[in-house]
Amino acid sequence: MTTHTRPRTAPPNPWLVLAGLSLGVLVTNGLARFAYSLILPAMRNDLGWSYAQAGWLNTANAMGYILGALGTMMALRWISPNRLFSVGLITTVLAITATGVLPDLWWQSLWRFLTGGAGALSFATAGTLAARLFADDPKRSALGIGILFGSGGGTAIMLIGATLPPMLGAWGDAAWPWAWVITGGIGALCLPLGLWSARATRTPRAPIPTSGPLPWRRMLPELAGYAGFGLGYIVYLTFLSAWMAEQDASTLQVALVWVLLGLCITLSPLIWRGVFARHSGGRPLAMVLTAIALGSALPVLWPGLGGLLVSALVFGGSVFMAPPAITTFTRRNLPAESWGRAISLFTVVFAVAQTIGPYAAGILGDYAGSIGASLLAASALLLIGAGIALRQRSL
Template sequence: MTHPSKVPANPWLVLAGLSLGVLVTNGFGRFAYGLILPAMRADLDWTYAQAGWLNTANALGYIAGAVGTMLALRRRGPAGLFALGLAVTAVALVATSALPALWWQSLWRFLTGLFGALSFSTAGALAARLWADNPRLNALGIAILFGSGGGSAIVLCGATLPPMLAAWGDGSWRWAWVIVGVLSLAMAPLGLWAARRAPVPPRREVSAPPLPSGRMLAEYAGYAGFGLGYIVYLTFLSAWMKEQAASPLQVALVWVLLGGCITLSPMLWRGVFARHASGRPLAMVLSGIALGSALPVLWPTLPGLVVSAVIFGSCVFMAPSAVTNFSRKNLPPESWGSAISLFTVVFAVAQTIGPYAAGALGDLTGSIGTSLLAASAILLAGAAVAALQKPL
């Protein structure tokens, strides 16, 4: 078994670099599409099902990447996998702009998911060793990793892409991907540096005891509900707002609020994560996401959308933090990477179904709002199951 390396002199700078990796692979790689989707759908004459399919392709890649990470961690350390995923994701985002054909878009959405999963699955294991002897700082660091990375990406995209697409026209969706890709390439060096400087978690040996998966079923099931439900909101929120004749500035406002609340959410949840080793934090997070998903339909005005963005943003990126914290509190360090990868596989499989099914339901009913309500119901079911998880 390898021994963990020493904590770096400036763990906050290392955490910032790892967060930039999450910003690129999870924020830009997965959620920028929700803002660019309305322009692509209008310019390319896609149905909701076709638009949803691209995020399903992304989720299929995510499954492959999560499974690959789980297997690779038995032979390789997480730092190299994180770096590879970050570098290829940045290139893939630029390549998305090249051709409008559905097969081309599907290919690069798939590859973005595949390599994004390499980074996302290993980021938590790298960050979890930065303050291994300080549970409160450790919980805060993990929450910041997922919250600030994804939230900052949504703020950047929300503030720029809707006004740009409105001013330049639907055909400018290619330039949106160029901008996102170039920003990703610019942020990659600090992320790559952080991967080299992060403490190395003990490697899980091939002969190590298996994970106690049977005793973690409620946490797995809750996280599956998260994967199935949350992605509907982030894929189709802008499309729903367009159905309601929202202006580009209103879309930008809602997304900036959403991203800002995601960035601040670690401060709201750090105490919860520090106190609980059960499934209660995940159940609380999923309940908030469910409420935020339903509000745009139940209260379809700008104030309702603002409240929805605040609630959803305050909760959504805390689901990965919840399962990372659960793994850290209940499992030995050499099992953290494998456990987080397995959670990511469960999440990715569930996430695959959500976008296409939500798009098809929106085509069937004539409104994507129906899909937002269905997603809310699934998230509430996941919260109920997660609440049953006991500490190991």
């Protein structure tokens, strides 16, 4: 009797899968969150917003992020991470596009909230999916995780930095709705490969993890350091263009700084991969936060285009390396069945801290009469976080 066996399908190229997951990060962490900074000056001028109102919208985004991160932690017990990644990616693209439809603050708050919630689903699961690709190779895993967060977000910032400032400069402040529609269209182009990568990482559904509770008390320095990251980094990426508008920077200068920022973010994994591969405690996160703090303060301490360019180099070379730092820490210190829950816990802590940052920074900017005071305050918070993270020891 002849038996027929189904030929085995060759596993997909892990680097191609990683590219698709990076496109998910490009949408959920790049376009969804940071396009707002470039569109904000036009929205403020056209709609007459204060800095506090402008900051509130990113706070609404962060509140959605909290809900999405908490939902991810709970949903991972019943729903696979690749499915959560896909749902979050599709919903984020729709919410970005809808942001250009209605100008009222209430509607804008709703779209930013939904963008944050859906983005958290994809962002919190992307690291878990990427960690599976090179599970037996620490060096390639560290590089892959760095590429996931760095290339996706950096490419997004280069795209919007090269596109949105010239468009708004030519069409005027009233064209800000079209900026959101264009941003959503870029996100839609990323869907096919991103969704394919999520399917390619699908594994048989595992039972509810039985590894016990996370050792969160022993992880407190790393958690607190990541909270400092959430408090501080978002101020720069929310108000950088507003600070440049205060300094009468030209459209070309704004585009140049943002493209350089995105390029440095894209290349940053090559700078930090050795650090992540060598250390399993809190030193990598502490080093990253120190560099972000310096980059945040430079535009104020060194006014002018030179300071902005150096700031973009330093900030861009470090800002998206905080998520790889905690992902690598999780991978090296916890069993594989705990990775999803641990990364989701870090995401919740980060999201709560991120909620406070933009609105508080906007109030401080209104009070001081300049958003530069908020950039310096953010730098101080990042340095405090770095000091705490340095106390984290390997588990």
